[in-house]
Amino acid sequence: MASASLGGRAVAAPRAADAAISNGSRVSALVIGSGYGGSVAALRLAQAGIDVHVIEMGMAWDTPGADGKIFANTTSPDERSYWLRTRTKQPLSHFLGFPIDRAIPRYTGILDAEEFGGITVYQGRGVGGGSLVNGGMAVTPKRENFRAILPSVDPNEMYDVYYPRANAELGVRTIDPAWFETAECYHYARVGRKQAQRSGFPFVFVPDVYDWDYMKQEQAGTVPRSALGGELLFGNNYGKKSLQKTYLPQIAATGRVTISPLHRVTSVTPASGGGYTVVIEQLTTTGAVSSAKSVTADTVFFAAGSVGTSKLLVKLKATGALPNLNNEIGKGWGDNGNVMCGRANHIWEPTGCLQSSIPTAGIDNWAAGGAFAEVAPLPTGIETWASFYLAITRNPNRAQFTWNPSTRQVDLNWQTAWKRAGIEMAKSIFDRINAKEGTIYRTDLFGIYKIWGDHLTYHPLGGAVLNKATDNYGRIAEYPGLYVIDGALIPGNTSVNPFVTITALAERNIEEIVANDF
Ligand code: FAE
Numbered sequence: 001m002a003s004a005s006l007g008g009r010a011v012a013a014p015r016a017a018d019a020a021i022s023n024g025s026r027v028s029a030l031v032i033g034s035g036y037g038g039s040v041a042a043l044r045l046a047q048a049g050i051d052v053h054v055i056e057m058g059m060a061w062d063t064p065g066a067d068g069k070i071f072a073n074t075t076s077p078d079e080r081s082y083w084l085r086t087r088t089k090q091p092l093s094h095f096l097g098f099p100i101d102r103a104i105p106r107y108t109g110i111l112d113a114e115e116f117g118g119i120t121v122y123q124g125r126g127v128g129g130g131s132l133v134n135g136g137m138a139v140t141p142k143r144e145n146f147r148a149i150l151p152s153v154d155p156n157e158m159y160d161v162y163y164p165r166a167n168a169e170l171g172v173r174t175i176d177p178a179w180f181e182t183a184e185c186y187h188y189a190r191v192g193r194k195q196a197q198r199s200g201f202p203f204v205f206v207p208d209v210y211d212w213d214y215m216k217q218e219q220a221g222t223v224p225r226s227a228l229g230g231e232l233l234f235g236n237n238y239g240k241k242s243l244q245k246t247y248l249p250q251i252a253a254t255g256r257v258t259i260s261p262l263h264r265v266t267s268v269t270p271a272s273g274g275g276y277t278v279v280i281e282q283l284t285t286t287g288a289v290s291s292a293k294s295v296t297a298d299t300v301f302f303a304a305g306s307v308g309t310s311k312l313l314v315k316l317k318a319t320g321a322l323p324n325l326n327n328e329i330g331k332g333w334g335d336n337g338n339v340m341c342g343r344a345n346h347i348w349e350p351t352g353c354l355q356s357s358i359p360t361a362g363i364d365n366w367a368a369g370g371a372f373a374e375v376a377p378l379p380t381g382i383e384t385w386a387s388f389y390l391a392i393t394r395n396p397n398r399a400q401f402t403w404n405p406s407t408r409q410v411d412l413n414w415q416t417a418w419k420r421a422g423i424e425m426a427k428s429i430f431d432r433i434n435a436k437e438g439t440i441y442r443t444d445l446f447g448i449y450k451i452w453g454d455h456l457t458y459h460p461l462g463g464a465v466l467n468k469a470t471d472n473y474g475r476i477a478e479y480p481g482l483y484v485i486d487g488a489l490i491p492g493n494t495s496v497n498p499f500v501t502i503t504a505l506a507e508r509n510i511e512e513i514v515a516n517d518f
Pocket residue numbers: 032033034035036037038055056057058122123124125126127128129130131133134135136137138139233263264265266303304305306308309312458459460486487488497498499500502
């Protein structure tokens with residue numbers, strides 16, 4: 001039994017049995033991936049009495065490294081930090097105009113910077129998926145925006161039942177507003193609020209799954225620092241309630257779920273005697289294949305994330321493993337309109353040396369300008385006079401995954417120039433703030449004289465869109481027993497950070513599937 005810390009307090013957390021799946025076995029439900037969609041599916045299936053096996057290509061992330069910590073610090077990347085890279089690929093590639101990437105040993109690390117032709121897609125790797133690396137910002141979209149997010153889903157059921165369920169299970173909370181006003185680590189956010197309000201923009205608190213009581217203790221210096229110690233992109237050792245502290249212990253408590261970390265699904269095809277043959281590679285920590293396994297599953301849930309699920313399905317259709325998949329597979333992929341930028345404040349407007357890595361402030365200009373911007377930290381430990389933002393914009397561009405027979409890889413046809421639409425929307429906020437404050441954009445964070453972080457997304461969505469590639473609950477109609485249950489279902493944009501919507505949609509879909517298909 002593993003020891004975990006629930007919001008910093010050390011507790012014994014039950015862990016799903018992790019005896020690796022054996023070659024030739026037959027399983028009732030096989031879930032590919034252990035992020036939000038996969039965790040919801042595994043929990044609800046197990047609670048309904050169905051045995052589940054979860055296949056996860058990343059590591060378990062339950063064992064401390066040489067420094068005594070499970071996760072590496074964002075400011076000092078090591079082999080734990082990146083998925084099978086020999087050089088870091090930091091989202092903020094430069095500081096003061098200098099490149100900051102450096103060599104690291106190749107290892108099955110936690111953050112994948114997956115490069116396609118026109119975009120780098122950042123994703124979490126490990127038991128817990130994106131919850132291991134994300135900022136924990138847990139935002140329910142405004143109800144008036146929901147029709148545009150998931151047009152085929154009844155907003156009433158989502159806002160009455162599934163969003164509340166997702167928020168409760170994930171442990172979503174908003175910062176204590178009184179503490180926000182005084183906390184040294186949120187000086188940067190108060191500067192962001194003041195400037196937004198001076199330009200007439202509505203300011204909102206952004207809820208998070210971080211344990212706010214733990215953060216108060218971090219600020220008071222009574223516990224080891226996590227959010228205040230610069231931990232974020234490569235995992236969080238204490239205060240963040242990732243899936244390791246929410247769904248996964250519940251999954252373990254059912255006693256019906258086994259998880260195989262460092263196992264990657266490469267093929268799913270109908271089995272002659274019914275069900276599906278699933279081909280799985282077991283990986284070493286340097287990414288080599290140590291064994292190949294083949295199992296039979298009555299049902300298979302694709303929860304490998306928007307990119308992982310889309311790539312698998314596109315490949316399986318093109319290579320004849322699942323030839324009858326419909327022509328919507330691979331389509332409708334978007335970047336959730338992500339763009340980043342920094343602003344240079346005046347010398348009399350410092351943003352603080354101590355910055356919590358957990359953002360809690362947002363500027364909502366969605367209705368007027370198509371942008372929702374988080375006031376993000378730059379936790380460098382030194383004063384930078386920078387205000388930094390991650391904007392989610394209503395960028396309308398959508399890309400498609402296709403099979404490339406010559407490379408035998410799946411390509412994504414997103415083009416960097418398509419970010420222009422998102423940049424214009426983000427400018428609806430930051431041009432106005434700069435004009436009001438008499439300030440300029442930072443040009444040293446993404447290259448030399450480069451203002452916009454337009455080369456990446458943290459929020460891949462779509463590729464197997466609900467009610468198009470699947471039925472209105474994620475069933476793959478052409479292949480009974482196959483389901484999609486992750487971010488691939490959402491057609492490219494959620495107007496806010498996506499994981500609450502991914503979780504809520506998965507809760508909705510699995511309830512229907514358990515009730516009617518098993
Ligand atoms: P995901 O969580 O990506 O899980 C998929 C899992 O499948 C992963 O563990 C993979 O390793 C695994 N997998 C993939 N292919 C295979 C295969 N072939 N075989 C076996 N396993 C496989 O999918 N969202 C927010 O709402 N708020 C935030 O603050 C936020 N911050 C973010 C910060 C960063 C740096 C990043 C990268 C993402 C952030 N996100 C945030 C996005 C969020 O984490 C993401 O939308 C969800 O994790 C997606 O959930 P899924 O269940 O779709």
